[in-house]
Amino acid sequence: xxxxxxxxxxxxxxxxxxxxxxxxxxxxxxxxxxxxxxxxxxxxxxxxxxxxxxxxxxxxxxxxxxxxxxxxxxxxxxxxxxxxxxxxxxxxxxxxxxxxxxxxxxxxxxxxxxxxxxxxxxxxxxxxxxxxxxxxxxxxxxxxxxxxxxxxxxxxxxxxxxxxxxxxxxxxxxxxxxxxxxxxxxxxxxxxxxxxxxxxxxxxxxxxxxxxxxxxxxxxxxxxxxxxxxxxxxxxxxxxxxxxxxxxxxxxxxxxxxxxxxxxxxxxxxxxxxxxxxxxxxxxxxxxxxxxxxxxxxxx
Amino acid sequence: xxxxxxxxxxxxxxxxxxxxxxxxxxxxxxxxxxxxxxxxxxxxxxxxxxxxxxxxxxxxxxxxxxxxxxxxxxxxxxxxxxxxxxxxxxxxxxxxxxxxxxxxxxxxxxxxxxxxxxxxxxxxxxxxxxxxxxxxxxxxxxxxxxxxxxxxxxxxxxxxxxxxxxxxxxxxxxxxxxxxxxxxxxxxxxxxxxxxxxxxxxxxxxxxxxxxxxxxxxxxxxxxxxxxxxxxxxxxxxxxxxxxxxxxxxxxxxxxxxxxxxxxxxxxxxxxxxxxxxxxxxxxxxxxxxxxxxxxxxxxxxxxxxxxxxxxxxxxxxxxx
Numbered sequence: 001x002x003x004x005x006x007x008x009x010x011x012x013x014x015x016x017x018x019x020x021x022x023x024x025x026x027x028x029x030x031x032x033x034x035x036x037x038x039x040x041x042x043x044x045x046x047x048x049x050x051x052x053x054x055x056x057x058x059x060x061x062x063x064x065x066x067x068x069x070x071x072x073x074x075x076x077x078x079x080x081x082x083x084x085x086x087x088x089x090x091x092x093x094x095x096x097x098x099x100x101x102x103x104x105x106x107x108x109x110x111x112x113x114x115x116x117x118x119x120x121x122x123x124x125x126x127x128x129x130x131x132x133x134x135x136x137x138x139x140x141x142x143x144x145x146x147x148x149x150x151x152x153x154x155x156x157x158x159x160x161x162x163x164x165x166x167x168x169x170x171x172x173x174x175x176x177x178x179x180x181x182x183x184x185x186x187x188x189x190x191x192x193x194x195x196x197x198x199x200x201x202x203x204x205x206x207x208x209x210x211x212x213x214x215x216x217x218x219x220x221x222x223x224x225x226x227x228x229x230x231x232x233x234x235x236x237x238x239x240x241x242x243x244x245x246x247x248x249x250x251x252x253x254x255x256x257x258x259x260x261x262x263x264x265x266x267x268x269x270x271x272x273x274x275x276x277x278x279x280x281x282x283x284x285x286x287x288x289x290x291x292x293x294x295x296x297x298x299x300x
Numbered sequence: 301x302x303x304x305x306x307x308x309x310x311x312x313x314x315x316x317x318x319x320x321x322x323x324x325x326x327x328x329x330x331x332x333x334x335x336x337x338x339x340x341x342x343x344x345x346x347x348x349x350x351x352x353x354x355x356x357x358x359x360x361x362x363x364x365x366x367x368x369x370x371x372x373x374x375x376x377x378x379x380x381x382x383x384x385x386x387x388x389x390x391x392x393x394x395x396x397x398x399x400x401x402x403x404x405x406x407x408x409x410x411x412x413x414x415x416x417x418x419x420x421x422x423x424x425x426x427x428x429x430x431x432x433x434x435x436x437x438x439x440x441x442x443x444x445x446x447x448x449x450x451x452x453x454x455x456x457x458x459x460x461x462x463x464x465x466x467x468x469x470x471x472x473x474x475x476x477x478x479x480x481x482x483x484x485x486x487x488x489x490x491x492x493x494x495x496x497x498x499x500x501x502x503x504x505x506x507x508x509x510x511x512x513x514x515x516x517x518x519x520x521x522x523x524x525x526x527x528x529x530x531x532x533x534x535x536x537x538x539x540x541x542x543x544x545x546x547x548x549x550x551x552x553x554x555x556x557x558x559x560x561x562x563x564x565x566x567x568x569x570x571x572x573x574x575x576x577x578x579x580x581x582x583x584x585x586x587x588x589x590x591x592x593x594x595x596x597x598x599x600x601x602x603x604x605x606x607x608x609x610x611x612x613x614x615x616x617x618x619x620x621x
Contacts, residue, residue, distance in 0.1 A: 015523040022417045023426070029414075030433045033491065036448040037436070039459065043451070054457035102341040105334035112328050117338070121345060126548065127602050129352025130594030131555075131574070132581040136358075136369075137351055153348045156341065187333045216441030219556040223582055234443045238560070241447050271447050278439040286432065289499070 044068070044268035048261050051268075067269035070262075076228070076236050077270060084232040088214040091151040095210040096203060098155045099164055104191050106161075107168035108177075125158045135223065149224035150217060157213075160206045167202040168195065201288045208285045212278050237274050240267055359592035372588075379592035388571060396572040396597075400550045402486050408546060410494050412539060415501035416531055420523065434495025446560040449488050450475055476565040485561065485570075504538040505531065537618040544612050544620055548605025551597045573597050 038058060043051050047062030055061045071077055105111055106118055128134075134153060143149040172195055180190050196203070218234045225231060244263040328335070359379055361372040383389055414434070421427045440448070452458045453474040461471040474480045508531065516526050555574045562570040573593060581590025605620075613619035 018523050019420065019422075022420050025417065026421070026426075026430045030430055033433050033437060033495070035459070036452050036491075040448060040451060051457060054462065056457070057459070057462075098341060098344065101337045105331075105338050108331070108334060110327055111331060111334055112324050117342075124345065124349040126605055127353070127598060128349065129354070129356045130591060130598055131577055132587050132591040132594055133352035133355035133358070134348065135582055136355060136587060137348065141347075152344075156344055187331060188337075191337075212439055216439075216443075218441060218443050219554075219559070219578075223578070234441050237447070238443045241443070241450075245450075267447075268451075271444055275440050275444050279436060282435070282439055283432065286435075 040268055040271050044272045048264045051264065067265045068273075070266045071269045071273060074266065077233070077266075077273075079229070080231050080233045080236040081273070083230065084215060084234070087147055087150060087217075087232055088211050090147065091214040092207055092210040094151060094155055095157070095160075096207050099157070099160055099206055100191075100196070100203070102156055102161050103164035103168055104195060107165045107172070109174070121158055121161065138224065144224055145227055145230055147230070150220040151214075154213075154220075157210070160209055164199075164202050164206055167199060171198060204285055204288050208281065211281070215278055233270075233274050237270050240270055356591060356595055358588045359595045361588060363588035363591075365587075375588075379589045380596065382589065383593050383596065388576070391568070392571050392573050392576055395569060396551055396553060396574070399482055399485060399553060399572065400546075402482060403489065404543075404546055406486055407490050407493070408543065410490055411497035412501050412535070414494055415498040415505060416527060418498065419502065419505045419531070420527075431495065434498075436495075437492040438496035440492065442554065442556045442560060445488060445492055446557070449484060449561070453484070475561065476563065478566050478569045481561065481566040481569045485557070489557075500542065501535055501538060504535045508534045536616060540612045540616045540618045541620060544605065544608045547608040548601055550604055551601050 039056070042056050042058065042060040044067055045063055045065060046056045046060045047064065050056055050061040102121075106114055106121075108114070138144070138149050138153055143152065176194065177190065180194060181187070185193075216234060217232065218238065221230070221232050221235050225235075240263060244260070244267050355369060358369045358372065360374060360376060361369060362375045362378075363369055364372045418427060418430060421430070437445075453460050453472075455461050455471040455473050460474070464471060472480065474484055512530050512534075513526060516530060521529065551573060553572055553574050555578050558570055558572050558575050559578070562575065574597070577590045577594045577597070580586045580593070609619045609621070
């Protein structure tokens with residue numbers, strides 16, 4: 001008996017060391033994760049000369065909000081910010097509506113033909129016509145240079161469709177549905193008055209997935225837009241970063257070097273503004289993730 | 301959470317065939333509004349998924365936008381032959397595959413490891429804190445990610461070159477060095493997605509029956525033994541499914557990240573198929589040629605997906621279908 005007791009204590013010691021190591025490791029991981037974000041935030045409120053001299057290591061040097069004032073005064077940036085906001089709002093709304101319209105009927109076990117439809121839909125996850133044929137379809141529909149070009153071709157993400165459908169299947173009791181339908185409630189009414197109120201979790205989650213996708217989109221807009229008036233914030237940000245780089249290569253020129261400082265000043269503030277909306281919404285959405293909905297995604 | 305699957309329709313299996321058929325038609329009529337909901341959905345899948353699949357035939361035609369793709373003359377495998385004999389072909393295939401292979405070796409296992417160690421943290425607030433911090437980079441756009449890379453690797457004021465200088469080295473222009481393109485691509489990918497990708501494994505870990513751990517503790521198993529004997533075996537099916545999906549996308553790369561990181565100085569190692577498809581197709585207007593390259597890419601992916609799925613089903617009994 002005493003021997004067994006001893007064995008147990010040594011194990012507890014080993015486990016304590018392991019747990020301590022895990023905590024240390026996780027703190028290091030957090031520092032690495034957060035550092036690039038902090039340095040950009042610090043740079044955005046620092047004196048550009050201090051940045052270029054390498055004085056900003058972690059905290060701001062020569063704190064001032066001048067860069068943000070410049071960013072807000074810049075017509076291109078404010079216009080593209082509004083564009084991004086519009087695409088995100090309209091896009092996500094359409095995404096969520098269409099995904100529910102697809103997921104609810106396909107979650108119903110009494111829907112004749114549901115397996116065939118599901119197979120046709122899932123197949124598109126693994127094989128597609130590719131970028132060019134899709135581009136040609138969008139172009140022939142006359143959507144170029146309109147916001148529909150970046151919204152409609154991806155209005156349903158099959159992945160989100162599958163997690164929503166799985167959620168409906170697991171969380172809407174079929175007894176409830178049978179009872180409602182026998183009482184003469186139509187499917188549409190049942191969807192609107194019973195299913196949707198029970199499904200806020202999944203709706204919030206897919207709405208966030210779609211919104212992040214729209215806000216951060218870069219490739220779609222450069223493929224379908226050729227006018228500056230249509231550009232979202234990410235494309236304008238990219239232009240600013242590129243002009244900062246080209247100005248960097250020719251700093252000997254005095255005219256260019258003042259321009260360089262000007263761009264350097266607004267560069268970091270624009271990065272912050274382009275990232276902030278998504279960073280702000282996600283803690284509000286995080287709590288919905290606790291239920292482990294991601295699991296349902298693996299097997300449809 | 302899963303409910304019993306018996307629906308009234310399932311219990312009819314012993315009834316005569318004609319009755320079943322009538323029942324089926326009755327069900328379609330009763331559920332007509334469900335079909336109505338599916339109309340826009342099917343329109344979307346047909347127009348934006350299946351018509352492009354049909355349109356893939358321009359890969360075998362000499363596409364002339366003026367007369368439409370159905371009337372453009374057939375040229376057989378011409379575009380494929382042209383691509384296979386182009387001097388960039390080998391370079392692009394190698395780059396595309398190698399980036400994915402590096403991702404499987406270095407990027408794929410980390411979220412699993414991360415999920416397992418986070419799962420060992422018992423302090424609720426610390427766990428939530430760590431997860432919130434590590435998820436954050438996932439919400440940044442690719443444009444911002446590339447801007448962050450150029451900030452931390454900046455030869456004048458970036459932290460990485462500062463550390464190199466402290467250690468007595470010469471500053472490196474990471475974004476302009478051929479040999480640094482792939483490491484930077486992978487490392488920044490890990491930074492951005494490690495936390496978020498661990499979500500799926502954390503879900504799998506939460507599903508493990510706690511009584512397994514209780515039994516192991518009674519038997520005096522250490523934490524490390526519990527991890528190797530219980531935790532890892534329990535999440536093998538999830539790992540396999542994620543791996544099959546990854547292998548089925550071995551020729552896939554997000555176009556935007558490479559496009560944003562590519563420049564004339566690193567092109568030898570950043571020249572990849574998806575970006576080339578975009579540049580020759582959309583920008584230069586060689587639609588037929590670009591479609592052929594895209595099709596080549598998709599077919600390889602699809603074949604690998606089928607192969608990986610089959611092997612996994614045989615070896616681990618877990619598969620996509």
